[in-house]
Amino acid sequence: MSAIPRNQWYVAAYSAEIEHALFARTICDAPILFWRTEAGEVVAHSDRCVHRRFPLSQAPSRLVDGAVVCGYHGFTYGADGKCVAVPGQTRVPRTARLTSYPVAELDSLVWIWIGDPGLADESRIPRATYLDAEGYTTVRGLEPLAARFSLLVDNLLDLSHETYLHGGYIGTPEVASTPITTEVDDDAGIVYVSRHMADAECPPFYAKSTGLQGRIARWQDIEYTPPCLYKLHSRIAPVGSVPNPDGTDPDAFHVEVVYAITPETEHSTHDFWMVARDFALDDEEVSAFLAENNRTVVLQDVVALDVLEQVVAREPAGYQELSINIDTGGLAARRMLARMVGEAPQNAPAAR
Numbered sequence: 001m002s003a004i005p006r007n008q009w010y011v012a013a014y015s016a017e018i019e020h021a022l023f024a025r026t027i028c029d030a031p032i033l034f035w036r037t038e039a040g041e042v043v044a045h046s047d048r049c050v051h052r053r054f055p056l057s058q059a060p061s062r063l064v065d066g067a068v069v070c071g072y073h074g075f076t077y078g079a080d081g082k083c084v085a086v087p088g089q090t091r092v093p094r095t096a097r098l099t100s101y102p103v104a105e106l107d108s109l110v111w112i113w114i115g116d117p118g119l120a121d122e123s124r125i126p127r128a129t130y131l132d133a134e135g136y137t138t139v140r141g142l143e144p145l146a147a148r149f150s151l152l153v154d155n156l157l158d159l160s161h162e163t164y165l166h167g168g169y170i171g172t173p174e175v176a177s178t179p180i181t182t183e184v185d186d187d188a189g190i191v192y193v194s195r196h197m198a199d200a201e202c203p204p205f206y207a208k209s210t211g212l213q214g215r216i217a218r219w220q221d222i223e224y225t226p227p228c229l230y231k232l233h234s235r236i237a238p239v240g241s242v243p244n245p246d247g248t249d250p251d252a253f254h255v256e257v258v259y260a261i262t263p264e265t266e267h268s269t270h271d272f273w274m275v276a277r278d279f280a281l282d283d284e285e286v287s288a289f290l291a292e293n294n295r296t297v298v299l300q301d302v303v304a305l306d307v308l309e310q311v312v313a314r315e316p317a318g319y320q321e322l323s324i325n326i327d328t329g330g331l332a333a334r335r336m337l338a339r340m341v342g343e344a345p346q347n348a349p350a351a352r
C-alpha cells in the first residue's frame with residue numbers, strides 16, 4: 001500500500017521554475033508536464049501522450065502556438081489537455097485528453113492537487129506569505145532526496161539533531177539539551193513544536209548573518225501542516241529580549257525557514273528549502289551566505305537520510321524503534337499522515 005497521502009496539495013515547483021516552456025517533474029509517482037500559458041497561467045497534465053505514451057516533455061515534443069505537439073507522431077494538445085489534432089485524419093477521438101491536475105500559485109510556490117480533482121479546494125492550501133512579501137528577502141533551493149518523504153518529516157520535526165548532524169553550522173549544545181513543547185491541532189491539521197532557548201550559544205549561521213555577538217535568545221517554533229508544508233519560525237535576539245505585548249519585536253531578527261516536502265516516488269522526495277529573513281534585506285553577501293550555508297545543512301540531512309532509506313528499505317516488517325520526548329512532534333505527524341492514507345500508524349508508539 002502506498003504511504004503517500006492522496007487528495008492533498010503538494011508543492012510541485014517554485015513559480016520561477018515554470019515559464020512558457022515544457023517542464024517535467026514526477027510528483028507522488030505521477031509523471032507530470034507543466035507549462036505556463038501566454039496569459040501567465042500554470043497548467044499541469046500527465047506527461048504521457050495518450051497515443052503511444054511518448055513523454056510530452058521530451059524533445060522533439062514542443063510548444064507551438066499555445067499547444068503541446070507530441071514529438072513522436074504529432075498529437076497536439078491545448079492548455080486544457082484536450083487533443084485538438086491528430087495525424088492522418090480530421091476526426092479527433094473524443095477520449096483523446098490528457099489527465100489534468102488542479103494547480104494554484106501562491107506565495108511564489110506552484111501547488112498541485114494529487115487525487116480526485118473534484119475535491120480540490122484552494123482554500124485548504126497552507127500559506128507562507130513572507131516568501132513573496134515586502135519586508136522579507138528569501139533564498140531557496142531544491143535538493144533531490146533518495147529517501148521516502150516520511151524520513152524528512154521525522155528529521156524536521158525533531159531539531160535536536162542539529163547539535164549532532166549540523167554542529168558548526170546551526171547546531172549548538174543548547175538545541176539538544178532544551179526540552180520541547182508540542183501541541184497538536186487535529187481540526188486544523190497542524191503540529192506545533194516549540195523550543196525556546198533563553199541563553200544559548202549563537203551558531204555561525206546566525207552570528208554571521210545577524211552580526212549578533214555573544215550569547216543569544218534563540219526560539220524555534222515549528223508549524224507543520226502535513227503532508228507538505230513545514231515552517232520553522234526562528235527568532236534570534238539578545239539574551240533577555242522578549243517581544244512586546246502588542247507583538248512587535250524590534251530587537252529580534254526573524255528567519256522563516258520553510259520546507260516543502262513533496263514525494264517524488266515512494267522512496268524519493270523533492271526537498272524544497274527556503275530561508276526568508278526580515279533584516280539585511282538588500283545585503284547580497286548575507287543572501288549568499290545564508291543560501292550556501294543552508295544548502296550545506298540540507299545536504300548534511302540528505303546524506304544521512306539517503307543512508308537511513310537504505311536501512312529502512314532492508315529491514316524486516318515490524319521493526320520497533322524506541323521513542324522519547326523529543327519525538328513527540330514527529331509521532332504526532334506520523335499519526336496525521338497515517339490517517340491521511342487510511343492506515344494504522346507504523347512504528348508510532350506513544351512517547352516514553
Ligand code: FES
Pocket residue numbers: 049050051052053054070071072073074075
Ligand atoms: S506517442 Fe504521441 S503522437 Fe504518438
Ligand SMILES: [Fe+2]
Pocket residue numbers: 155161162165166297301
Ligand atoms: Fe537537519
